[in-house]
Amino acid sequence: MNSNPMYMEYVDDADPQQAPRRGWRILGWVCIGLSAVMVAGSLTAYGLYRRAFGNIAHEDVNAQLGPNRPKKLNSAMNILLLGSDTREGANAKYGRRLKNEPPRSDTMILLHLSPGGGQAMGISFPRDLMVRMPSCKSRDGGVVPAQSRAQINSAFTAGGAACVIKTIESISNIRVDHFMQVDFNGFKAITNAVGGVPVCLPKAVNDPQSKLRLGKGRHNIKGETALAYVRVRHGLGDGSDLDRIKRQQKFMGALANKAMSAGVLSNPKKALDLMNAVTKSLTTDKELTPQVMMDIAREMQGMTSGKLRFVTVPSGPDPLDPNRVALNSAAQPFFAAVRNDKTIPKQPKPGASTIPPSQIRVRVYNGSGIDGQAGRVAADLESQGFHVTVGGNAPSATAATKVLYGSGADQQAMSLAALIPSKPQPAARKRGATPGVVDLVVGRDWTKLNNAGGGIPKQQGEIRASEDICKET
Template sequence: MNSNPMYMEYVDDADPPQDPARRRGWRILGWVSIGLSVLLVVSSLTFYGYYRKVMGNINQQDLNAALGRDRPKKLNSALNILLLGSDTRAGANGKYGRQMRNDPPRSDTMILLHLSPGGGQAMGISFPRDLMVQMPPCKTANGGRSAPQSRAQINSAFTIGGAPCVVATIEKLSQIKIDHFVQVDFNGFKTITQAVGGVPVCLSKSVNDPKSKLRLSAGRHVISGETALAYVRNRYGLGDGSDTDRIKRQQKFMGALADRALSKGVLSDPGKLTGLLSAVTKSLTTDSELKISTMMQIAQGMQGMSSGKLRFVTVPSGPDPLDPNRVALTAAAQPFFAAVRNDKTVPAPEPKGSAPKIPASQVRVRVFNGSGIYGQAGRVAEDLRAQGFQVEVGGNAPGRQTATRVLYGPGSDQHAQTLAKAINGAPQPQARTSGGAAGVVDLIVGSGWPGVKARSAGLPTKVQGEIRANEDPCKKP
């Protein structure tokens, strides 16, 4: 198994290998476009009654009932939608690997679609299937509860507890509140590619692969349906055979599909919309709060966004130090998550005279966890480092605490003010009467932690390896 940080394997399941490690089903990064297209098309539907009928086809799950209240706090009006690709072989999907019909479904594709406030930009964040994470306890299909795991592969979350378990796992490692999820299967993908009139792709050489039944000449093509499915499932006939090349190809496909949905008139064609909604909703599962009005608001907010403002990236990750065949988050991950959590279209203006007298680079901070949430002090420390503070983790505070406090000793009052102003709500610093360390400000993180203020108005302007939806599919990296 390759340990490339953008690793995602695409297996031809029509002729599945016998090695169980290689029979993990279909991996297709392009599911984000399916969710995106579905959210977009609903806003143009003319007849409300027809829409209600179509919505009746969608399976829904109560996310709040499954996860409870111990979830990250919402910091702004951005919207985060988790898009999952299910490799279920139920029903018509059974022809894509009949020997796997009785296998539990997996979701080896996990994309967090982040919509910035105001609909001006969006980012699809991929989580590699072999990313090693801490997994929280999850509600299982039989009504039981799985045990927490200190080290688990992220794609096992779906098998354990379905979409809610994937949501819980990603929320735990990122502290990003996920508002909704959309889960789709193979047939939903084919329907989307047909509804947008096909997806442009570019081949550097011809391919004739008997396993995937993909036969295309070199050059530009517009593909849909079974051909598009064969294209994304192909393992051997395209590119140089490396995982990096394969991932880039899939991200280009995903971006091209989204570009077609945003700019090629699909949303204004009642015939195409009717066919799309009638077919694709039968392949969808969502959370129960993703209602008609919510989908309308999402779609209306995104219709004015150009495809150049839609980017696809992979979460910062690299080879796992404990296993080179797996992937782990890198040091850049938490600052990246912090930027997503704090994404704001227009930052709140600072009151006059409120600029701190001591710069963050001169403030030493010790972070203590009083929230009762495992790993919270480490995440807060990463957020503060991203702001320029000198930070160390001090461990757990004595007892669970609700309020977040900033404590300082003699001569450190201005340092404490700088720290407080970097926190949402600017908690009032408190002078220590005893204890503490000279020249160090202590931050006690409570269960109501409000988050660190964003340094900028939005997401990073450039992420290494990103692909924009409006890029020419023949563009060379």
């Protein structure tokens, strides 16, 4: 173990055995439920259970950040989601030897909510990312000097949420509007409140350190088992931080999908349990008031899990240390896309349909003759909020893309056709139509789907909350 606290591995000594153990890296158990709740959109629990917000603790980070911050370029909102490995109170059993040390964070996710509630993206910052860290106020009121080279999670240890915000703003020039922070027990309560989270294991795991014992295949996990799953270091993946982030993102997507389902949000008891689970272990900035949260919820009305994406900030091996990572050449263009996101639903032309993608069901057929084309087009449609299924190959290849519709779906077909560059004329499907469903037959002339309202381009390796949990990434 490196003696430098900036690089310190995290030791779990919940097990009373005295034998030495290798260090843990506490994973992204933290904001999983938070991102799910924040983008749940139609979350009526914000209004129905407002008293739950009295559980939230607050910090005045704006006073620590000062006036020299990036400017807001639009009405998007950026919320920094942080995981705290504090060992205070009931969290002590997850590392008694760390009880008197300052808390650390291995989870730093910038949740970007596009203007108008059209899309959301969770941007993970690896704990091993080496960055410039600006001068910050320390936890004890002193000053943490600026560092030209520091591991990003040391910002939280040194100066808390305000220092992390300042660091991320300095490297991205993205204005961070709010932050949310939760601990171990908050995570367990969230997974219990949604009735468990589905996961898929490529092989059986029996890890004595995390006490995770699960067979190969699909499982629904919650509480201590869920915590062990996201903390496990041995037996899953290659043990790298980036591999664990991918697993974390899939877990977040599955939890978001579960939290956004009607079975959770339409059930008053489940919704109240979820709200209490989040708020009891939650710390935010003073400006993230219940009214602001309710305003966010209203903006996200109609949000589908297909419009919630998870990405890792563009990075690669650190040239100065192969055990760390550094931002690569794609990082600044990506940050610029986030800063300039103007994903506001376009105003329809006079006489045009006003039906949004979230109310359109599309079945995609491949008539292009290109393997996998239907799946790619379906993913593009889903990312813009359409409800999509893949119908397979069309009966025969076609040069021109076609938009066909079943009874009652003519206006939906017009809305879809307007986003296709070739502007196909919608037609009623004569045979095999399904009422209320639009059939898109992708032809050889297919180029791309026009964006329904701008937004951040698709990123390499991104994960959508709607994806099959067993899909390889």
